[in-house]
Amino acid sequence: MRIQKHPILDFKHGEKITFTFQGKELEGYSDEPISAALIASGIKLLSYSRKLKRPRGFFCAIGKCSSCLMTVNGIPNVRTCVTRLEEGMVVERQ
Amino acid sequence: MKVYDIVIVGGGPAGLAAALTAASCTASVLLVDDGLQLGGQLIKQTHKFFGSSRQFAGIRGIEIARNFIHEIKKSSNIEVLTQATVTGYYEDGVLTILEGFNGNRLIKVKPKRMIVATGASENMLPFTNNDLPGVYGAGAVQTLMNVYGVAPGKEVLMVGAGNIGLIVAYQLMQANIQVKAIVEAMPSIGGYWVHASKIRRLGVPIYTSCTLKEVRGDEKVEGVTICNIDKDFNFIPQTEKELNVDTVCLAVGLSPLAELLWQADCQMAYISELCGYVPQRDENMKTSNDMIYIAGDVAGIEEASSAMVEGQVAALNAAASLNLYHKEYSQIKQKLKRQLAQLRNNSMCEAITRGVQKATIKKGGDYVYSR
Numbered sequence A: 001m002r003i004q005k006h007p008i009l010d011f012k013h014g015e016k017i018t019f020t021f022q023g024k025e026l027e028g029y030s031d032e033p034i035s036a037a038l039i040a041s042g043i044k045l046l047s048y049s050r051k052l053k054r055p056r057g058f059f060c061a062i063g064k065c066s067s068c069l070m071t072v073n074g075i076p077n078v079r080t081c082v083t084r085l086e087e088g089m090v091v092e093r094q
Numbered sequence B: 001m002k003v004y005d006i007v008i009v010g011g012g013p014a015g016l017a018a019a020l021t022a023a024s025c026t027a028s029v030l031l032v033d034d035g036l037q038l039g040g041q042l043i044k045q046t047h048k049f050f051g052s053s054r055q056f057a058g059i060r061g062i063e064i065a066r067n068f069i070h071e072i073k074k075s076s077n078i079e080v081l082t083q084a085t086v087t088g089y090y091e092d093g094v095l096t097i098l099e100g101f102n103g104n105r106l107i108k109v110k111p112k113r114m115i116v117a118t119g120a121s122e123n124m125l126p127f128t129n130n131d132l133p134g135v136y137g138a139g140a141v142q143t144l145m146n147v148y149g150v151a152p153g154k155e156v157l158m159v160g161a162g163n164i165g166l167i168v169a170y171q172l173m174q175a176n177i178q179v180k181a182i183v184e185a186m187p188s189i190g191g192y193w194v195h196a197s198k199i200r201r202l203g204v205p206i207y208t209s210c211t212l213k214e215v216r217g218d219e220k221v222e223g224v225t226i227c228n229i230d231k232d233f234n235f236i237p238q239t240e241k242e243l244n245v246d247t248v249c250l251a252v253g254l255s256p257l258a259e260l261l262w263q264a265d266c267q268m269a270y271i272s273e274l275c276g277y278v279p280q281r282d283e284n285m286k287t288s289n290d291m292i293y294i295a296g297d298v299a300g301i302e303e304a305s306s307a308m309v310e311g312q313v314a315a316l317n318a319a320a321s322l323n324l325y326h327k328e329y330s331q332i333k334q335k336l337k338r339q340l341a342q343l344r345n346n347s348m349c350e351a352i353t354r355g356v357q358k359a360t361i362k363k364g365g366d367y368v369y370s371r
Helices: A034-040 B013-024 B040-044 B061-074 B138-147 B163-174 B193-201 B259-263 B304-321 B329-343 B347-359
Strands: A016-021 A024-029 A069-072 A075-079 A090-092 B002-009 B029-032 B078-081 B085-089 B095-099 B105-116 B120-122 B135-137 B155-159 B178-184 B206-208 B210-216 B223-228 B241-243 B247-250 B254-256 B268-271 B276-279 B292-294
Touching (some): A016 A034, A024 A034, B002 B304, B040 B138, B085 B259, B105 B304, B254 B276, B292 B304, B304 B329
Parallel strands (some): B029 B078, B135 B247, B155 B178, B155 B247
Antiparallel strands (some): A069 A090, B085 B095, B095 B105, B210 B223
């Protein structure tokens, strides 16, 4: 969900771009991290843990906790909170 | 391999201030940050700073960052690398950096001096289902809201009534996101009353001696159980309360991100007043390793205002140690010392002052200005 009105901040976004998540096309902005675009689209579950398959999501936002790792363009373990979203990116849960 | 006079690791308030000071001493500077953009905690801070005009009182963090970044872009001796992670500092004086998509490119540089200004990270809290999507650090929520304009959820439970918990709760309300309650494990609110009263006036309850016991939900946060605790932090039976929220925000303290200092074999000390393991340092912010200086939260959890001053102290002295003196080295050094003392001269900073004293090992020398 995007914040529409704010008493102090005026959100200046980069250009609108499209990417896919689990094969579905979504929209985001060119200057935000992948996980911000996902959360804005209502997606909180980013992947499952290896052994116990526990659902995982965003947590620290500074690339330190490993909770937001996803497979991007076929490359696993991408820190989606500190990786910029790009046009045509293929984002998948791992 | 490229040689720099000073490499600064971390582009938050301490690193930004350090970069400009180092450049003003004519040092060649590389500023490295692992985020999408420079600014660290400043770019998410919408509240106005306290203190004097020297400490940017009345100005919002985002403005301060903007000004710093503008000055850095203008400077001809500061190189900036973002989305780049410093991974180690080795005995042969080499610093390794991973940059590019997912860090797929390795860069090696040789810094004559380093300033580690890596800041801190959010602490985790143990409770049932603390790994569910929707449980976020307070800093993370601040980033989503204030930097990217994304709402983390619709109804939030804030855990922690220190300054960060109170401020982020207020900022959530500003973004039209409902804060159902704030729980604080201690018997009293830890943050400044000015923040607490703003939140109370908006009708948000703050429950003290209360903590989060359990989070429930099907693959995401759907509800929580909070519970009162006694003075030994045990749950008091039959005081559970259930709240429907879709987001849990943890503001239960920060810990310094000191891995690089450990790896470089700096002398470290556990100082609870500074919130964890910090490098020991002298008054010039130099660690036990003569090549490495520190500044900001990595030196001890404090605030952006003191981080900016410490950044200047570290850079001024790191440059001086290379014989790159600022024209007014002595005056500036004294001025910065006074500023830090002023920032810490209040009842809420007594612990920090004690902590800094414990962490300071010997009096820093005044580098002799030689011509």
